[in-house]
Amino acid sequence: MYLKGWIDNISWRPLSGRFQPPRPVRASGVTLLELLATVVIVMILASVAVPFSKMAGKRTREVQLRQQLRAVRAAIDRFKLEWNRDGGILLGAWCTKNKLTCKEVSGVYGYPKSLETLLEVQLSGGEAEVRGTTTRRYLRKIPIDPMTGSTDWALRCYADPPDASSWCGDDVYDLATQSEGVALDGTNYRDW
Numbered sequence: 684m685y686l687k688g689w690i691d692n693i694s695w696r697p698l699s700g701r702f703q704p705p706r707p708v709r710a711s712g713v714t715l716l717e718l719l720a721t722v723v724i725v726m727i728l729a730s731v732a733v734p735f736s737k738m739a740g741k742r743t744r745e746v747q748l749r750q751q752l753r754a755v756r757a758a759i760d761r762f763k764l765e766w767n768r769d770g771g772i773l774l775g776a777w778c779t780k781n782k783l784t785c786k787e788v789s790g791v792y793g794y795p796k797s798l799e800t801l802l803e804v805q806l807s808g809g810e811a812e813v814r815g816t817t818t819r820r821y822l823r824k825i826p827i828d829p830m831t832g833s834t835d836w837a838l839r840c841y842a843d844p845p846d847a848s849s850w851c852g853d854d855v856y857d858l859a860t861q862s863e864g865v866a867l868d869g870t871n872y873r874d875w
Contacts, residue, residue, distance in 0.1 A: 758821040767793035790854025830862035
């Protein structure tokens with residue numbers, strides 16, 4: 684049997700008629716060494732890619748947190764501009780036109796009494812009936828904190844010190860995340 688396979692591999696040169704030795708038959712496939720080298724390279728690439736994907740996810744949440752904070756703070760500033768008051772003195776344009784509503788929705792410094800106030804303020808003045816609008820909105824919904832996954836934000840009153848750990852409950856001057864985590868740049872999320 685072996686001899687038959689060897690004889691089949693013999694080829695004769697037509698011109699010289701001389702015997703030509705059989706050509707070695709190369710087996711097709713992958714050697715174990717090639718397979719191990721490929722596995723090692725793939726593992727090295729995977730070990731480099733995993734930390735980068737985790738960092739990219741964290742960076743995305745940080746960008747979302749900054750956007751949410753910016754949007755709510757802008758809404759608080761718009762509210763303050765329109766419903767501003769200093770104790771009993773009504774200063775804002777909407778506050779002077781809606782005196783009863785102003786004292787219900789804004790604190791003594793003109794900031795909203797709660798985050799929910801930014802969702803809808805019921806107008807009571809005569810201009811509301813003329814315009815046909817009885818509500819004023821500053822936010823469509825309370826945004827979700829990307830770090831905690833909830834709408835529970837750490838709030839701060841106007842009278843609170845910057846490092847206050849609890850909310851006084853009078854008005855909403857500023858907000859921060861409840862997360863105790865550290866950002867990629869080394870700062871605490873609560874300090875943003």
